[in-house]
Amino acid sequence: MLSVEEAADLIAAIAARQDRAAFEALFRHYAPRVKAFVMRGGADAEAAQEVAQETLIMVWRKAASFDPTRASASTWIFTIARNKRIDLLRRGTRPQIEVEDWLSAFAGEAQDADKSVEAEQTYIKVKAILADLPADQLAVIRKAFFEDKTHTVIAEEMGLPLGTVKSRIRLALGRLREKIEKDER
Amino acid sequence: MSRHRAPEELLLDYAAGGLAEGPALAVAVHVALDAGARRMVDRLGMLGGALLDGEGEAVIGEAVLQQTLARLDGVAVEARTERAPAAAGPAWTPEPLRRYLGTASKWRHRRMGGFDEMPLRLHGDSHRASLLRLEPGRGLPRHRHIGDEYTVVLQGGFTDTTGSYATGDFCVGPDEIHEPIADAGEPCIALIVLANPIVLTGPIGRYLNPLVRRGWL
Numbered sequence: 001m002l003s004v005e006e007a008a009d010l011i012a013a014i015a016a017r018q019d020r021a022a023f024e025a026l027f028r029h030y031a032p033r034v035k036a037f038v039m040r041g042g043a044d045a046e047a048a049q050e051v052a053q054e055t056l057i058m059v060w061r062k063a064a065s066f067d068p069t070r071a072s073a074s075t076w077i078f079t080i081a082r083n084k085r086i087d088l089l090r091r092g093t094r095p096q097i098e099v100e101d102w103l104s105a106f107a108g109e110a111q112d113a114d115k116s117v118e119a120e121q122t123y124i125k126v127k128a129i130l131a132d133l134p135a136d137q138l139a140v141i142r143k144a145f146f147e148d149k150t151h152t153v154i155a156e157e158m159g160l161p162l163g164t165v166k167s168r169i170r171l172a173l174g175r176l177r178e179k180i181e182k183d184e185r
Numbered sequence: 186m187s188r189h190r191a192p193e194e195l196l197l198d199y200a201a202g203g204l205a206e207g208p209a210l211a212v213a214v215h216v217a218l219d220a221g222a223r224r225m226v227d228r229l230g231m232l233g234g235a236l237l238d239g240e241g242e243a244v245i246g247e248a249v250l251q252q253t254l255a256r257l258d259g260v261a262v263e264a265r266t267e268r269a270p271a272a273a274g275p276a277w278t279p280e281p282l283r284r285y286l287g288t289a290s291k292w293r294h295r296r297m298g299g300f301d302e303m304p305l306r307l308h309g310d311s312h313r314a315s316l317l318r319l320e321p322g323r324g325l326p327r328h329r330h331i332g333d334e335y336t337v338v339l340q341g342g343f344t345d346t347t348g349s350y351a352t353g354d355f356c357v358g359p360d361e362i363h364e365p366i367a368d369a370g371e372p373c374i375a376l377i378v379l380a381n382p383i384v385l386t387g388p389i390g391r392y393l394n395p396l397v398r399r400g401w402l
Contacts, residue, residue, distance in 0.1 A: 074235065
């Protein structure tokens with residue numbers, strides 16, 4: 001298992017000296033996870049593997065743009081995988097906002113060394129909150145991320161009223177906001 | 186002044202990658218302008234990262250790793266891209282909108298509606314997107330929404346029966362009839378993304394419906 005810090009160091013090594021051993025370590029950790037993530041959305045093994053491979057190649061290409069004060073390695077790699085999935089599996093049907101645009105939304109805010117520790121701690125908190133979510137809320141969140149379906153489609157597929165799905169989402173995100181902001185105060 | 190933020194379920198749809206291009210653009214622009222929405226999307230990205238991290242691994246053979254390593258020979262590690270200094274575009278244009286504004290983008294005056302419009306080009310046909318510009322005190326014809334409508338204020342503000350919307354605010358089209366009027370001050374400029382044609386219901390608006398159906402309004 002890679003720690004948040006180790007993963008960030010591996011990406012930094014690629015950026016600094018095109019470190020292939022660092023790439024290999026990242027690949028061994030993340031490629032099987034991206035593949036599993038995409039397969040949960042219903043893609044076959046071959047297509048999911050292609051998304052995983054293309055995602056890791058993008059990690060190599062863009063390593064210098066990774067900023068640990070803004071996102072953990074997993075968050076960053078998730079956003080790349082999310083866009084690769086759309087590019088490769090839904091080509092033509094769903095053009096997307098570029099990953100640079102998505103990430104640039106976060107730029108311009110104060111950045112200093114403390115921020116990367118803070119980002120790491122927040123990420124660890126988010127993982128703990130996720131593990132604690134009630135099953136009905138978790139089911140909706142997982143469906144949104146794994147199957148990249150909107151809450152409207154999720155409501156239809158689960159046979160739930162739209163209001164129920166919305167309130168589950170808001171409860172889950174409310175928990176996320178409360179726990180993080182409580183600790184920040 | 187109370188802020189109107191995009192509903193959280195829509196921020197989730199955006200962060201998870203489920204939105205079509207039009208609504209995704211509206212949310213991206215809102216997120217660029219609103220720090221609170223940005224924080225939430227940031228956390229949602231962490232949630233995505235946590236789900237990626239902790240929900241299992243699929244098998245990837247050693248051959249795939251070797252094949253990928255071989256491909257790296259032809260792939261350069263790109264130098265860090267500094268954020269492009271404000272590209273061409275007026276001050277009210279947030280980053281995600283800029284790539285939609287070409288040199289050919291121009292305001293067109295809609296005499297019947299009493300406003301200016303700049304249509305944007307989306308790739309699919311599920312939604313239409315436009316920038317609208319309203320002089321202070323001017324309103325849009327009364328209309329009712331059939332499909333979803335997403336509005337983000339880029340400059341100035343407007344008021345309708347549901348409240349007042351300032352720069353950065355997000356509005357999901359209400360199901361009821363509404364008649365937004367631009368606030369005093371600068372002209373109100375807004376990004377509007379529509380899922381379906383809207384149907385005008387006012388005494389004059391009714392006669393504009395043929396224009397709506399032809400995509401002129």
